[in-house]
Amino acid sequence: MSVLAVEALSKSYGGVQALDGVSFSVSAGELLALIGPNGAGKSTCFNIVNGQIRADSGRVRLNGRDVTGASPRRMALEGVGRSFQVAQVFGSMTVRENVQTALLAARHRLLGFLRPAATLLRAEAEALLEQTRMAARADEPAAALAYGDVKRLELAMALATAPRLLLMDEPTAGMGVEERLALMALVRDLARTNGLAVLFTEHSMDVVFGHADRVIVLARGRLIADGTPQQVRADPKVADIYLGRRGGAE
Template sequence: MTLLVVDRLTKRFGGVAAARDVSFTLAAGEMLAIIGPNGAGKSTTFNMVGGQLKPDSGSVTLAGRPITGLPARAIWRAGVGRTFQVAQAFVSMSVAENVQMALVSRHGRSRSLFTDTRRLYRDEALELLGEVGLRAEADRPVAELAYGDVKRVELAVALASRPKLLLMDEPTAGMAPRERGGLMALTARVARSQGIGVLYTEHDMDAVFGHADRVLVLVRGEIIASGPPEAVRADAQVRQVYLGEAGAAAALRARRKAVA
């Protein structure tokens, strides 16, 4: 079932088109990765879908409902969860309390002076923590966790809103290599079991080609390739873009070494 339809999204900053006629679809339970070199338009596209940027033209439809240009809060209410490149969590609170705060917001409960949020929705929070493998850490302060586990807390917080669509901005950024595959495998398992569409940007190619169902490649704001990971990996234009970028980086390192 098609969950997300992005149609000809365009965004300009001055005379520069950061995204130009970007179109794609995403099915429920599907993992779609957006990749591209720096300045390709990944973040711009991502933020137009999430409501952080308003497109100049084009449309975004979620489960048949137009959400184009709505504020981020309204898009969250429509069923879009999000994680960030730098994990967002209340480090002074326990793991469970972070998830409980998200549940309080979802259920519309007021945080008055007379409400002890630590007592609200604890069982539901523990269930969510079980889904991400952190139930045993429920009462630990987030500040004591390894960064990879903080990323899992953030995922549980995002799932607390029961999203139809999950946006993940560089989900493995800052994580140790051995932790990256675990987080992405967990995300894929949850997405498929709950029918959540996942749209993510990522620089780590193992996280892309090892876990995405489809890959979308942007260069200078335009899609140059889209399809299953192996087809995209073999695409001549994609290889040229990435090999060219790698070659330029190697030449720059050589020049710096020569100057030194």
């Protein structure tokens, strides 16, 4: 059974059809890239899945359960983690404290963080930092990290909820070539090891075609391609889209 199943999602804004009957699924251990030109409907689709906006019609199922219209908080409780295009960490805290805060929030114990940080979920935080290759930076303030390390810290924080599905919005934005390829290789390893389903949007085609297991392409709110990176790269409709002769509505 798929971790995420999106069924015939549609959404319009006035006379603009942002999504038109979009369906796809993501399985455990799979990295699915959602791509398309600006205005294709990617953000609308992503934010419906996350619960930030409501679809006009269609269904979102998580682990077989209908979660259509659920709030972002409910989605987090159902096992959905998220990272953002602009990394969101606490610069004044250490790397470890950031992860401890995420763990406490996931367990509804944020007020407990008023006690000394070193006593709270330290082992769990360090295990997540080990997974994301940030253990050596645990005692450094997040504000002192290079941007690639900030993104790995944000990944550790997203994993604090023990998600079944991870949503990544432009995960490599602002990163150099080597940094972004290294980050996505890490995400792929975590997905395989933890049985994590990953849905990500991305503009860097080296990331998409180098690391995704499957790629889906939106144009004018419709799904025009769904297949392996090789299949999608060879699809004439996709080539047409990226040559700029078609677009859509975000």
